[in-house]
Amino acid sequence: MRTTEIDLDPAGRVRAALPSEMQRRSRIMEKVRHVYLRTARDTVLQGHFEGLMADLTERREPDAAVDVEARAELLEGNILVVLGESGAGKTTAIRRLLSKHPLSPNYGRQVVGCVALTVRVPSPCSVGELGRTVLRATGYKIGRSRISGPETWGIVRERLQALGVLVLHLDEFQDAHLTLNVDEQMKLRHLLRSLLVDEDYPIVLIVSGQPSFETFLRPDRSSVRRGRWQAFGKLSLPADGGAVTKAVAALAGVAGLTVAGDFGHAVFPRLVHAGCNLLGITIEEIHDAIRYAIEHDRKELDLGCFADAFAFRTGNLAPWNPYLASDYLTVDPTRVLAMSNPPPPDEPSGRRKSRKARG
Template identity: 30%
Template structure:
């Protein structure tokens, strides 16, 4: 049976999605966009940018001295910058902001550009051949042939030189270390090391991922000594109360909302009422800055769409409920004993309790104590 197709011109998707909205909805949507598009620089951004600039300067010095025939020692090798942080710290967003500020990296996500950088997300599972194929796609090299692993990596090295690429960024590097085959992990490790050690065309690496990448880096002395590490730590209270306050205040200003009931004075160090709200927000966000920002944006979105002019704890309670599906008893912004709530299992807390019980039974069965 033949498939019938319409001869009508397709209607613009944006127009179709927005056809039902009135002028008030459009105005609110613009305010929400203003909040969602906002970027708040934090002190850690500057540290990352400095380390990235150091990496770029090392490459520039090496190229300069190679051209003059006087490069020696470490300048003949690529280096590595490693950004490590838990999921939700915002490391990917911050890193891409930093990369976008480098003129030589313009167009790095476009395979047809002349950028000195290419960027990929490590495949999962991150076996050696799959990593090579991802890099080839980022380099704009496509083929329908089934390539052997060694052929794929040889093409990567050739294409990097042909394209003039000097930097390779691999995000979610933990995918590689999650492969249940130490031989595969070592092959990736050796190949990345070879890219940095290539005497004809050394490449510098920018690696990012969760703390699971630490064993990948630490298992090889030659990789480790070429690395500069930047860590994005999780929030810690009361140390980071001021940071969370600033995030709330800045995004409220962006959305045109009053937040006086939540945070009355950013300069105050003894405001216990607002400190409790900040602690609840941090706990609800698993103590990760990136999730704090998302939670604040979600709460502001709810307030704007409701037509409210003041951000309240109720908006955060709604945002948390929508994100987790929890009931009021387990809502961090409503519960009395909020600190005891396991936010990682907020969707189905009973499953977490069952797993805890099973863990206890296994411990006792194996002769342990609980």
């Protein structure tokens, strides 16, 4: 029996087994998810990336010939740090940049000939485990069960050079470093710097994570000085209103939906609050509402679509649904399965006794 691509792809088997109507909806949602909302921060991110790549190719001696086997005549690499809360859209923005920019060809499609490589940082993140994760991302199979951190990174350097990788994106550098002791944290900082100043093959580092990473890297003044820093902040009203409203219209249009005429005042403020004022989560809220609309044969994307989609996802009743609550700003949009208010906290025993004494 001949093995087909579907046989090797579990998701493909599930997709093929879906009823035709579900397949139709999935194709619509694929098109919706493909649309990317470009904002001013993408322009800043692109500028940082292009500056790093230019720095990497400039030589100490402008007239010296560059040996393709040894790049010692080139300057050291630098680091770009993109920080923001979970759901701010850091990963999507960086991956989008690398996949579309001509300076990073073949990104995400193949290992050989791919200038940029994204690796999700493991947690806990020891020097050795990070190295093994990078090796696996390059397609390298680690045969031995025990291999030291320094030896691992020696192989990593050889592997990156052999594949021609110039940009290593370490994604989701969240609290991984917080699980390490002081000595291991220092080793990890030294490792990151050593990749930038490698005499034979310096590379560019892109690190994306939560704001606490700045505190982690701060003791290494050399890396901080080399770094380009960008914060992915929260949405602000009304400054970001136009961009989000434009995104809703574009995404709804791809799905063949119209947008309710009262969207600006009836839905938009609640949507931003439901999205925790973070662009990435807000876009996810829009996706959920569109999916609900096409699954229920709605023609218009209105407040009801957002409210019903939120209720279905979270299990919250109306008082804890930011699209339905009268005072929606008091609703915690991260809460799930909210069906009653939590009981008031117990008062200190001393206070209860004092009240009884007064009575």
